[in-house]
Amino acid sequence: MFIAGSNSPIKNTSYKVVLPFYGYAALSFLVATILMLMDTSAFTQHYFNPHTLAITHTMALGWGTMIILGASHQLFPVLIEGKLHSNLLAYLSFIFAAVGIPLLIYSFYEFDLGLVAQAGATLINLAVISYITNLWLSMSHTKKQNVHAVFAFTSVLWLFLTTGLGLLLIWNFTSHTLSNDSLHYLSLHTHLGIVGWFLLMIIGVGSRLIPMFLISKYDNKKRLWWIYILINTGLIIFLFLFLLSSQSKLYFIPITLISIGVILFGNHIYQSFVKRIRKKVDEQVRISMLSVAFIVIPIIILVAIIALLTTINSMQLTLLYGFTIFFGWITAIILGMTFKTLPFIVWNKVYHNIAGLGKTPNPKDLFLNSVFIVCGVSYLMGFVIFGYGIIKENILMLNIGAVLLLITAVSYNFNVFRVLFHKAKLK
């Protein structure tokens, strides 16, 4: 017996809300790789320098955050099985962030952390507030909460804490409102963002999407709850240790908890892969799965940094740590998942009213797979060579790596804008 339902699917978030985020993120990735190529020597100096700060924030905000904001406006309703509360709030979120991010990056690049930087950071916080309000109101209209949605919403709260602290740090440069200088709080700001925002969001959404694309029989909500508890507990302990203790060895406690969470997540994805029905795995899912393995790299480097803190100068390791996060797992999963989400959003926009009237291209035909392969290969080569260049402080390797990463960004942009400007083709 089947329960009769409606005669049309529940409406997805409008493509008009989502697509600008994708375009903006793609251009930000291109800008970040150009900035890198313009000054690879920045990666042989202390990590707290204007150009490195500008590149890091272009990657963290313009690239990683903007694409996650865009995709999550589409995916969050799927996770909560409800509708996005407001398109207006989503537009506001985009506009505030789109204006605020370049202001902040320009200020870092010029290292002029006055009014322009304060305006940029304030606008970014307004974007996050609009986003949180929208998600909160969306959640309040639905009774169906699940672990994926809880991951996503918690990550947004950590994002707010990260950008809020970021704003304070910017103010602190000129008005000295905090008890220490801004450099002191950099580690806290960075890790709230990396673990709280990126890691939780990627696990929450990845644990739903990757098994779905694999058509996997594997499902283990209990394990996902454990991952959630481990990572959040680790992060809260880290927060207290940072504020209350100077014992660097104690940081192994949160690192251990978060690492166990990451390993469990890796195993969750592996089990989904083993128990998949769809045997053929496309390149986009492959690179997304590779990104899960990439999460381990910065954890190993972080352990090395703490273990070697008193014995060697860990500056290059710290730079490598940051690089393997922003150009490692965050970039890898975005490169893969962009082409498992964007073509479907655009396909639906172009073809949903005319599907069935003739032969339509498949969503995967909206981008060129050959260009995607160029993007993937140049990315992997660029990632390894640039990482090697950081460790060896070798400008030639850094330049080669930066050129390869620029090729990655150009090929990625080619495919993204090819999809965004796709026009209907019926045979």
Add this chain to the structure above:
Amino acid sequence: MKVKTSNASKGDIAISSLYNVIDPEIGLNIVDLGLVYQIDFNEEDKEIFVTMTLTTQFCPMGDAIVSSTKQAMQQSFPEDKIQVNLTFDPPWDTSMISEEGNKFLNY
């Protein structure tokens, strides 16, 4: 999963036409994917009701799949009015994929 029909001969024609509706992401037709639950023929009012589901309630391809289903049925039954009812009770799961579908996905 076998599709239930209220008229065996017309049901066969309907199912044949629905084999042409392909899920754009998976590349498999909606019958072998197990999305079509039931087809009812109202002979008096010349109406056909297709009861089907989607792999997820918020499937981004939902509109397109429903639209393609209507178009495919209309081509086989041009005189009839086609109604597609979506249901998520029972929800779709991988056990609903047919043997042929599993073979296709395992290829």
